[in-house]
Amino acid sequence: MPQDPLNTVQPSRPVHGGIKEAELRALGLRLEDCLDFSASVSPLGPPEGVAEAIAAVDLTAYPDPHCLALTEAIAAHHIGDGVSIGNVIVGNGSTEIIHLLTRAWVGSLPAGSTSNALLLTPTYGEYDGAVRISGGSVSTLTATRCSDGFAWDTVAVTAAIAAQRPALTFICNPNNPTGVLMDRGQLAMIADAAAGVGGLLVVDEAYINLSERRADADVIELAARHGSIIALRSMTKDYALTALRLGYAVASEPVIARLAALQPDWSVNGLAQAAGLIAIADAEYLERARQAVAASRDCVVERLTALGIRCYPTAANFVLAQVGDAGRLRDDLARRGLFVRDCTSFGLPDCIRIGLRPVEDCERLADAIADLWNEEPQR
Numbered sequence: 083m084p085q086d087p088l089n090t091v092q093p094s095r096p097v098h099g100g101i102k103e104a105e106l107r108a109l110g111l112r113l114e115d116c117l118d119f120s121a122s123v124s125p126l127g128p129p130e131g132v133a134e135a136i137a138a139v140d141l142t143a144y145p146d147p148h149c150l151a152l153t154e155a156i157a158a159h160h161i162g163d164g165v166s167i168g169n170v171i172v173g174n175g176s177t178e179i180i181h182l183l184t185r186a187w188v189g190s191l192p193a194g195s196t197s198n199a200l201l202l203t204p205t206y207g208e209y210d211g212a213v214r215i216s217g218g219s220v221s222t223l224t225a226t227r228c229s230d231g232f233a234w235d236t237v238a239v240t241a242a243i244a245a246q247r248p249a250l251t252f253i254c255n256p257n258n259p260t261g262v263l264m265d266r267g268q269l270a271m272i273a274d275a276a277a278g279v280g281g282l283l284v285v286d287e288a289y290i291n292l293s294e295r296r297a298d299a300d301v302i303e304l305a306a307r308h309g310s311i312i313a314l315r316s317m318t319k320d321y322a323l324t325a326l327r328l329g330y331a332v333a334s335e336p337v338i339a340r341l342a343a344l345q346p347d348w349s350v351n352g353l354a355q356a357a358g359l360i361a362i363a364d365a366e367y368l369e370r371a372r373q374a375v376a377a378s379r380d381c382v383v384e385r386l387t388a389l390g391i392r393c394y395p396t397a398a399n400f401v402l403a404q405v406g407d408a409g410r411l412r413d414d415l416a417r418r419g420l421f422v423r424d425c426t427s428f429g430l431p432d433c434i435r436i437g438l439r440p441v442e443d444c445e446r447l448a449d450a451i452a453d454l455w456n457e458e459p460q461r
C-alpha cells in the first residue's frame with residue numbers, strides 16, 4: 083500500500099460541501115430554487131414534530147450546558163450496547179467533538195511518536211484541519227484505487243500505527259468520499275494497535291445510520307468498553323438537522339471526561355437539543371431513511387452508468403462518480419442550481435460526490451448531467 087511520505091494534505095482550512103451565499107449571488111440564483119447534493123444528509127428531511135419542538139423552545143433561556151436530557155436519551159438509545167450517560171458527550175455537530183479530540187490529544191504524544199495523527203485518506207478534511215489548528219502534524223495512509231473502488235490494507239494500518247505511534251488515528255466509516263466500509267473485526271484490530279502505543283482510534287460514523295451494512299461495522303459497543311476507541315455520530319446527517327448541527331460521541335468514561343473538560347458551556351444550543359430529543363425518539367425514521375437512500379442510490383447509479391460514468395460501490399448515502407473534469411462539471415451544474423461536491427480537495431479531481439436526495443431530485447440531476455453529456459460526450 084502506498085504511503086504518503088510527502089504529507090501532501092494542504093495546511094489550509096478544509097473545503098466543505100453546502101451552498102454558499104456568495105456563489106448564489108455571483109450566479110444570480112435564489113437558495114429556494116437550488117438543490118443541494120453536496121451535503122449528504124437524510125433525504126427525508128427532519129422527523130415529524132421537530133418543527134413544533136423548536137417553535138416551543140423558550141428563546142430567552144440558556145440551553146442546558148450539560149445536555150442532560152439528550153445525553154440520557156442517547157444512552158437509552160444505545161443501552162443494548164452497554165452505553166450509560168458517562169459514555170456520551172453531545173456536541174455542536176460531531177465536528178465540535180473532532181476539535182475537542184485534537185485539542186485534548188495532540189499535546190500528549192506517546193513516547194517515540196513521529197506524528198500526532200494518522201489519517202486514512204482520501205477522507206473528510208476536518209480531521210487534518212483540526213489537528214493542524216491544535217498545533218499537531220499529520221501523516222496519511224492513502225487507499226489503493228482500482229476499478230472496484232478504494233481499499234486500505236488493515237495490516238498496513240496497524241504497522242503504520244506501530245511505527246508512527248500517533249496520539250490519534252482517524253477512520254471515517256463509511257468513508258467520505260469513497261463510501262468504503264470497514265468491518266468491526268478490522269476496526270477492533272486497529273483499535274488494539276492504537277491501544278498498544280497509548281493512542282486513540284477515532285471512528286467517525288457520521289454516515290453509518292444511513293447504511294444498509296451498518297450491522298457489520300458499528301463500533302458503539304466496542305467504544306463504550308474499549309479505552310482506546312471513540313465513535314462519533316452525526317445527528318445533523320442522520321435526521322437532516324443540517325441548519326441546527328448536532329452530534330455526539332460514545333467512548334469510555336475517562337475519554338469522555340477528558341473531552342467534557344474542554345467543551346465550552348452552552349455550545350449545543352437549545353433548538354438543537356429540543357430537535358435531538360424528538361429525533362432520537364422516532365423509532366421508525368432511520369429505517370425509512372435507509373430505504374429512501376437505497377432507492378435514490380439505485381436511481382443515480384443506473385442513470386449515470388447508462389451514460390458511461392463509473393460509480394464506485396458505496397455503503398453510504400452518497401455516490402462517488404468518476405466524471406473527468408469534476409470542477410467543470412460541478413460549475414456547469416451549479417449554473418443550473420444543482421450543487422454537487424467537486425472532489426478535487428480530496429485529491430480526486432476526476433470525481434464528484436453526489437449526496438442522495440429524494441428520487442425525483444436525483445432524476446433531475448441525472449437529466450442535467452445527461453444534457454451536458456449529450457452536448458459534449460468527451461467531457
Ligand SMILES: Cc1ncc(COP(=O)(O)O)c(C=O)c1O
Pocket residue numbers: 174175176177178206254258286288315316317318319327328329
Ligand atoms: C465524515 C464527516 N464527519 C462529520 C461531519 C460533520 O457533521 P456535523 O454536522 O455532525 O458536524 C461531516 C460533514 O460533512 C462528515 O462528512
